[in-house]
Amino acid sequence: MTDTPQTRIFADYMDGESARLIRVSLRVEGKAATGALWLELPDGKTPVRWALGELRRVPDQAEANSIMLRRAGDDPARLKVSDHDMATYLASICPNISRRDKTPSLWRRLTILTSAAVASVALIVFVLVPVLADQLALILPTKGEQALGDATYQQIRQALGKDANTAAWECNNPAGIAALNKMMTRLQVGSNLPYNIRLHVLDHKMVNAFALPGGHIVLFRGLLKDAKNPEEVAGVIGHEMGHVESRDPTRLALRSAGSIGVLGLMFGDFAGGAAVLFLTEQLISAQYSQGAEARADVYSQNLLAATALPSAPMGDFFLRLKSKYGDTTGLASHMASHPDLKGRADKARAADTVGDTFVPVLNAREWRDLQAVCK
Amino acid sequence: MENHTLKTDYAGKRGALFKLAIKTSLLTVLTLGIYRFWMKTRLRRFYWSAIRPGGIPLEYTGTGVEKLMGFLIAVVFLSFYIGIVNLLLVFVSFSLINSNLAAYALSFVGLIPIYFYAQYRARRYVLARTRWRTMRFGIEAAAWPYAWRAMLHWLATILTLGLLLPRQIFWLEKFRIDRTWFGDQKFTQEGRWTQLLPIAIHMYIGIGLTIAATAGLWISPASASLFLLSVPWLFFGFVHFQIQSFRFLARQKRLGANIRFVAEPRTWRVIRIYIFGGLLIWLSVLAVLVGLGLIVGLVVSRVGPEVFSSQNLQGMFADGTASKPLVVAASIIAYFAFFIFSGVLVQIFITMPKLAHYARTLRVLNTAELALIRQRPRDEMSSAEGFAEALDIGAAI
Ligand SMILES: [Zn+2]
Numbered sequence: 001m002t003d004t005p006q007t008r009i010f011a012d013y014m015d016g017e018s019a020r021l022i023r024v025s026l027r028v029e030g031k032a033a034t035g036a037l038w039l040e041l042p043d044g045k046t047p048v049r050w051a052l053g054e055l056r057r058v059p060d061q062a063e064a065n066s067i068m069l070r071r072a073g074d075d076p077a078r079l080k081v082s083d084h085d086m087a088t089y090l091a092s093i094c095p096n097i098s099r100r101d102k103t104p105s106l107w108r109r110l111t112i113l114t115s116a117a118v119a120s121v122a123l124i125v126f127v128l129v130p131v132l133a134d135q136l137a138l139i140l141p142t143k144g145e146q147a148l149g150d151a152t153y154q155q156i157r158q159a160l161g162k163d164a165n166t167a168a169w170e171c172n173n174p175a176g177i178a179a180l181n182k183m184m185t186r187l188q189v190g191s192n193l194p195y196n197i198r199l200h201v202l203d204h205k206m207v208n209a210f211a212l213p214g215g216h217i218v219l220f221r222g223l224l225k226d227a228k229n230p231e232e233v234a235g236v237i238g239h240e241m242g243h244v245e246s247r248d249p250t251r252l253a254l255r256s257a258g259s260i261g262v263l264g265l266m267f268g269d270f271a272g273g274a275a276v277l278f279l280t281e282q283l284i285s286a287q288y289s290q291g292a293e294a295r296a297d298v299y300s301q302n303l304l305a306a307t308a309l310p311s312a313p314m315g316d317f318f319l320r321l322k323s324k325y326g327d328t329t330g331l332a333s334h335m336a337s338h339p340d341l342k343g344r345a346d347k348a349r350a351a352d353t354v355g356d357t358f359v360p361v362l363n364a365r366e367w368r369d370l371q372a373v374c375k
Numbered sequence: 376m377e378n379h380t381l382k383t384d385y386a387g388k389r390g391a392l393f394k395l396a397i398k399t400s401l402l403t404v405l406t407l408g409i410y411r412f413w414m415k416t417r418l419r420r421f422y423w424s425a426i427r428p429g430g431i432p433l434e435y436t437g438t439g440v441e442k443l444m445g446f447l448i449a450v451v452f453l454s455f456y457i458g459i460v461n462l463l464l465v466f467v468s469f470s471l472i473n474s475n476l477a478a479y480a481l482s483f484v485g486l487i488p489i490y491f492y493a494q495y496r497a498r499r500y501v502l503a504r505t506r507w508r509t510m511r512f513g514i515e516a517a518a519w520p521y522a523w524r525a526m527l528h529w530l531a532t533i534l535t536l537g538l539l540l541p542r543q544i545f546w547l548e549k550f551r552i553d554r555t556w557f558g559d560q561k562f563t564q565e566g567r568w569t570q571l572l573p574i575a576i577h578m579y580i581g582i583g584l585t586i587a588a589t590a591g592l593w594i595s596p597a598s599a600s601l602f603l604l605s606v607p608w609l610f611f612g613f614v615h616f617q618i619q620s621f622r623f624l625a626r627q628k629r630l631g632a633n634i635r636f637v638a639e640p641r642t643w644r645v646i647r648i649y650i651f652g653g654l655l656i657w658l659s660v661l662a663v664l665v666g667l668g669l670i671v672g673l674v675v676s677r678v679g680p681e682v683f684s685s686q687n688l689q690g691m692f693a694d695g696t697a698s699k700p701l702v703v704a705a706s707i708i709a710y711f712a713f714f715i716f717s718g719v720l721v722q723i724f725i726t727m728p729k730l731a732h733y734a735r736t737l738r739v740l741n742t743a744e745l746a747l748i749r750q751r752p753r754d755e756m757s758s759a760e761g762f763a764e765a766l767d768i769g770a771a772i
Contacts, residue, residue, distance in 0.1 A: 012431065014509040019558055019748040021431065021508060058434065060395065060417045062425035063386040068432070076509045076750065080431065106440060117447040121454045129458045136466045147473035148465075257478075258462035262454045 009086045013039050013048070016076030024048075024079075026086065032095050039079065050079075055094040056101075067091060072101060121262065129258035130251075137251040142194050142214070145250055149214030152253055153200070156218070160204055169203035169374070171221065176201070176373025179366040183234055186361055190306035191241055199237070203374045207321070211240040213250040221374045226324075227317060230362040230370065235300055235314025235348070242299030248292050297344055301351040308358055315348035381739040385731040386432070387425030389723050395421055396722050400715040412446065412764075413439030418722070423505065426734045429742070437504035437759070445500070445759025453489075453765050460485055486766070491522035493762035495551075502555065503754035510558035511751050517554055524550060537582050541571035544620055557630055558748040566627035574619040581609025615642045625737075633744050639736040645729060652724035659720055660713075 013024040024039040033053040040047045050071055058068040058078070067087035069079040081087045091097050103109075140148070160168035184199055191197075195215045207222040217240045219233070227233050243249055288296075301311045322341040362370060399414035416439045423435035461482050468478035495518040502512040528543035545568035552564035584605030591598025618640050625638035 014431070016509040017750050018746065019508040019510045020746045021429075058420075058424075060420035060424070061432070062388070062391065062421050063427075063432065064388070064391065068424070068434070076506065076511075078434070078509050103438075103440060110440065110444070113444055113447050117451050120451040124454045124458045128455075129462055132459065132462055136462070140466060141470055143473050144469035144471075148469045151474075254462060254466060257465040258458045260461070262458045 009081075009083050011039075011082065011086075012080040013041075014078045014080075016078070026081070028052075028090075028093070031093050035093065037079075037090070052094045053096055055090070055097060056099065057091065057097050059098075072096070072099070125259050125262055129262075130255050133254035133258060134251050137247050137254055140250060140254075145247070146195060146214030148250065148253055149212045149216045152212050153216050153218070156212070157202065160202060171201040171203050171374035173369070173373045173375055175366075175369035176371075179362055179370040180373065182366065183230060183237070183361050183370075186307050186309075187234060187237060187241070187303060190303040191245070193241065193245060197237075197241060197244070201373050207325075209236050209240055211243040211249045213247070213253050215244055217241070217244070224371050224373065226320070228320075229313060230360065230367045231304075231309055231313040232317040233370070234309055234361050235304060235311060235317065238300030238303040239296045239314070241303065242296030243288065243292070245299060246292065246295055248288050248296070252288075293344070297347065298351075301348060305351070305353045308354060309361055310352050310354040310356070310358055312349045312352040315345035315352075318342075318345040318348065379740065379742060381429035381742050383426060383428040383734050383737040383739075384430070385425055385734040386427055387421065387727055387731065389727065392421060392727055393719065393723055396719040397715075400719055404711055404715060409443070410439075412442035415439075416442060419501075422727075422730060426730070428507065428737065428739055431508055434506045434509075435501075435504055436506060437500065441757075441759045442761070442764065444757065445761030446764045447761070448758045449493075449761030449765040453762070456485075456489070457482075487526060488519075488522045489762065490766060491525040492518045493760075493766050494525075495521040496756075496758070497760035497763035498551065499754070500756050500760040503756055507557075508745070509750070510748055511753065513556045513751055513754055514551065515554040515556075517550075521547075521550060536586070537578065540578070540616070541575050541620070542568045544568075545571055545624070548624055552628060556751055558751050560631035560634075560744075560748050563629045564624065564627060565629060566624070570627075571616075571620050571623060574623060575612075575616050577608065577612030578616045579612070581605060581612040585609055611642075611646075614646060618642050618645055631744055631748070633741045635740040637738040637740060638733070640733050641736075644732055648725060648728045648732065652721075652728065655724045656717060656720040659724075660717060663716065 008025045010023055010025050013022040014020070015022065022041060024041055027038040027040060027047075029036045029038060031052070033051075035052040037050045037052060037055065038047045039050065050069075054072045056070050056072055058070055061068055065084045065087070066080060066082040067090065069081065069090070071077065081090060154167075157167040157170070180199055180201070184197060188197065193215060197215045197217055199217050199219070201219045201221065201224065204220045205222045206220045207226050209217065209219045209223050211217050217237060219236070223236065224233065227236075300314065304311045304314075318341045322345075395417060399410065399417055402410040403414050416435070416437055419435045419437065423433040426433050461478070464478040464481050464485070468474065468481070471477075499514045499516065499518070502514045505512045525547055528539075528547060531539045532543045545566070549564040552562045555562040584601060588598055588601035588605050591601060619642065622638050622640060625636045628636050630636075
């Protein structure tokens with residue numbers, strides 16, 4: 001009738017309703033799914049019946065010799081069997097001893113929650129923060145915008161340096177700077193910005209230029225090298241002034257300020273540095289909308305016309321970028337980062353009101369000086 | 376009638392823990408960190424079950440799924456808070472003082488209440504998932520009241536250069552304990568904070584010497600040598616205070632009307648665990664490195680060193696036999712392997728011996744009333760300890 005080892009085996013029973021510890025003797029009846037473990041209570045109370053099929057072992061227990069048993073489901077009652085032979089025996093006759101409880105519709109809930117979490121974070125990072133940033137960018141006082149630009153410019157120089165302790169070299173060959181200033185003086189006449197443009201050339205081979213909040217415009221050595229004449233450079237500067245005027249970089253910097261914290265949160269502490277790199281990448285590659293690019297192009301064309309310079313060279317420059325790097329480039333070049341360079345080039349040529357007769361923005365010697373500003 | 380005093384024993388074995396820790400750590404790496412919720416859960420189950428007051432183990436009933444879901448919920452809330460608040464702070468800071476220093480400072484300060492909030496929530500979750508003799512523990516929902524009290528106490532402690540630390544420790548412990556339950560019985564923290572002052576004496580001497588040494592620097596650089604005395608003293612004083620205040624506060628705790636506790640962890644024992652544990656960890660890491668070196672040496676001597684000559688290696692890079700991503704992947708794996716291995720060693724050589732010492736020196740007195748304690752309802756807590764998880768508020772287990 002019973003398969004239990006001959007001597008009476010005792011165990012500690014806790015009923016889940018009180019902290020009482022009840023010494024029970026065990027009796028096994030039958031085997032496998034149909035069998036039962038009877039817990040004989042002291043004082044002749046009605047014994048407790050646990051079906052063998054519903055017995056589970058509490059996992060990851062530190063003590064190897066005993067076994068802690070529970071019933072499937074939420075029943076908090078426990079039975080601690082310390083007798084090693086009995087523990088082994090029970091483990092061998094209970095068919096589902098290691099099975100885990102099924103949480104109802106677990107995978108469905110997990111999937112829903114994960115998607116909801118991803119969607120909310122995406123909503124925050126891609127909608128809420130940008131919309132708020134765009135509004136704030138418009139009302140940020142000029143002084144604050146300049147300070148924001150100063151801070152980000154230092155960060156970018158730092159990030160473009162050869163190692164963590166060296167900032168990227170700011171090219172300062174006096175003759176080249178003089179040429180740059182001459183070009184800037186002419187362009188500034190046509191602009192209506194609330195602050196002076198601060199133009200920097202960084203010693204970096206990337207063919208790129210970008211604007212930062214508060215009137216910083218950064219040219220890379222690579223861009224000066226690739227340009228064929230000073231009017232092409234003037235066109236690029238005009239384009240960046242257009243971004244400054246419509247506060248595109250300010251929007252971007254504020255957006256990043258919001259997103260960085262979220263990124264840091266999701267990828268842990270080590271992302272602190274990575275987040276700053278991300279910000280830098282964002283500002284350098286400056287992926288503005290098609291509309292913002294078109295507006296900056298138009299601004300540049302108007303500026304060039306107002307200062308009696310042709311805008312066709314800018315179009316030539318776009319086309320050269322296209323043939324050299326393609327529409328999608330790995331160079332993270334802001335000028336080349338938009339598709340349809342051809343269309344933009346055509347528009348630049350069409351907008352040209354000056355033609356071939358104009359006073360060059362720099363003479364031949366000044367142009368050579370400018371290209372050598374990093375030497 | 377039960378025994379009137381229950382001793383606690385500790386049943387964990389290093390080998391079993393090592394197996395569990397290694398297995399779960401590897402799974403964590405293979406799942407890109409997602410398994411860590413289950414890893415923590417399983418390690419907790421192990422540690423809890425090793426602590427056995429009166430021979431009956433504690434049981435941890437939390438689940439990995441709960442932790443993962445709590446983490447997701449917390450990430451959404453915190454993304455909102457951090458994204459919007461950081462943006463506004465940067466804006467206000469640049470608008471008003473033309474610098475982002477204020478924004479950095481404020482966004483840090485803004486996280487402090489959330490830090491304490493998360494800490495309390497984590498405690499609530501862990502207690503709600505801890506059972507002994509099938510009775511649930513629990514703590515009342517009071518995370519925000521706790522957070523602002525904790526901030527004020529910390530402020531007072533910092534402003535008094537640590538002098539009020541005993542007061543902070545006592546009142547925060549009292550706040551938590553007076554809201555903690557076992558089954559249908561409540562805990563009470565008795566005593567007065569001034570009773571902790573004698574324990575803090577070494578800490579105060581350490582603080583005093585360090586201040587003297589710092590002040591002395593204005594007069595003569597030679598007083599820097601005083602740091603050699605003051606810093607170890609401060610360190611010892613602080614550890615001593617932590618351990619002995621735990622001991623004192625345990626004696627002043629009461630469960631229900633009569634049940635009391637005695638905890639007797641010893642300062643030097645704990646310091647010894649850290650020193651020897653640290654030593655063993657470094658030796659193990661060293662042994663593994665030497666072992667790896669021997670294997671590499673053996674391989675090189677077998678296939679001949681010319682295979683590993685620099686030209687050959689350069690060639691491998693150049694023709695893509697060993698592509699750069701491969702090398703990067705290998706170094707990332709090595710990096711993680713190192714952290715996992717040392718993490719497992721910390722569990723085995725420090726966390727476990729420390730827990731064992733605390734467990735073995737714990738006794739429960741006047742246990743006759745235990746049999747009368749009834750069950751308390753389950754505390755659902757769907758966000759689990761997600762906030763602590765998301766903010767990486769570290770607990771060893
Ligand atoms: Zn642009």
